[in-house]
Amino acid sequence: MKKFTSVVLIAALTTALVASLTACGSTQSQSQESSQAGVSQQASVTQYPVTITTYDASGKEITQTFDKAPERIVTNNLSATETLIELGLGDKIVGMMNPDNAVTSKYKDSVEKINKLGDKKSISKEVILSAIPDIVVGRAAMFSEKSLGAYTDWNNNGINVYAQGASVTKGNVELTSVIQDVKNLGIIFNVQDKANAYADELQKKYDAAVAKAGSSSSDRKNALVMCAFDGNTFGAYKSALQENLLNKLGYTNAATGTSGLSLEVLVTMNPELIIYVTSDRNAKNDANAVNKLLAADAVSDVPAIKNRKIVTIGYDEFMDYGPAIFDALTTVADAVSAK
Numbered sequence: 001m002k003k004f005t006s007v008v009l010i011a012a013l014t015t016a017l018v019a020s021l022t023a024c025g026s027t028q029s030q031s032q033e034s035s036q037a038g039v040s041q042q043a044s045v046t047q048y049p050v051t052i053t054t055y056d057a058s059g060k061e062i063t064q065t066f067d068k069a070p071e072r073i074v075t076n077n078l079s080a081t082e083t084l085i086e087l088g089l090g091d092k093i094v095g096m097m098n099p100d101n102a103v104t105s106k107y108k109d110s111v112e113k114i115n116k117l118g119d120k121k122s123i124s125k126e127v128i129l130s131a132i133p134d135i136v137v138g139r140a141a142m143f144s145e146k147s148l149g150a151y152t153d154w155n156n157n158g159i160n161v162y163a164q165g166a167s168v169t170k171g172n173v174e175l176t177s178v179i180q181d182v183k184n185l186g187i188i189f190n191v192q193d194k195a196n197a198y199a200d201e202l203q204k205k206y207d208a209a210v211a212k213a214g215s216s217s218s219d220r221k222n223a224l225v226m227c228a229f230d231g232n233t234f235g236a237y238k239s240a241l242q243e244n245l246l247n248k249l250g251y252t253n254a255a256t257g258t259s260g261l262s263l264e265v266l267v268t269m270n271p272e273l274i275i276y277v278t279s280d281r282n283a284k285n286d287a288n289a290v291n292k293l294l295a296a297d298a299v300s301d302v303p304a305i306k307n308r309k310i311v312t313i314g315y316d317e318f319m320d321y322g323p324a325i326f327d328a329l330t331t332v333a334d335a336v337s338a339k
Helices: 015-024 030-041 078-086 108-112 125-130 151-156 177-188 192-213 240-248 263-269 280-286 289-295 324-337
Strands: 007-009 050-055 061-066 073-075 093-097 116-118 135-138 160-163 221-227 233-236 251-253 273-278 310-314
Touching (some): 050 177, 073 078, 078 093, 078 108, 078 177, 177 192, 273 280
Antiparallel strands (some): 007 050, 050 061
């Protein structure tokens, strides 16, 4: 199982805190997941320098050492931005990538005030350097030579990186890695009280949703994470974090491709649950996608359609790597538990 992002304190806080953080940074296990609810009881002051284990673009563990709390942040995705705002660090964000979609969350006004550096597909390292950050936070895959540059490039410029553990694409990625990301950011920026309280809140959402779905069977049902249905063809998403969400609710992603999939393929997948993901770029198709699905004779016997087990969720809530995933988990749990 993929490791949670681990934390090693160079200057020890207290014996109890070191033990607690070491447990949180070890291999993901049942005991680790169950211990998340107790984070609010930990001590709350970061002693610098502090070393954090994070990831490179390939998912390999790396370490980053912080001599003090960073003061100038650049984020490479929306979920990192919103998490930092929640932790009271929005005024330290000196730049972010353009959001993929119009922001509709409670963080909308705060996000609008942040300087937008450009599109993630075309932005250069030089543009980010011009913002004079001392840390870049966000999706692990962006820290590659084909994108923003490897973490070593940033380190060579005196800039730390923090890649969200939840964004690692290889292996099994637990939903609770989002909670670990929150705690790690709390340590990096010395806002542990706020981060631990937020981690508690997220853990409770996670526990409640999983309990509501009531799935304990290893015999998982088929689900489909669908997008861009135009009446004839559709696309599908398949990623590690979202697979874990489905697994927690008793499902597995049945997708056999990513785009241009036909209704015949949908019949073959035979999902008992469809999660339809909306986005700005597919807005025209999304407006009537579910109605078209329900009206299509060719798929009328597909269980998810026959039983109307179709959940519509926005891209940034379901497909990004931050705390919004727990809202998506709750939404899907409500749907699958409904009679």
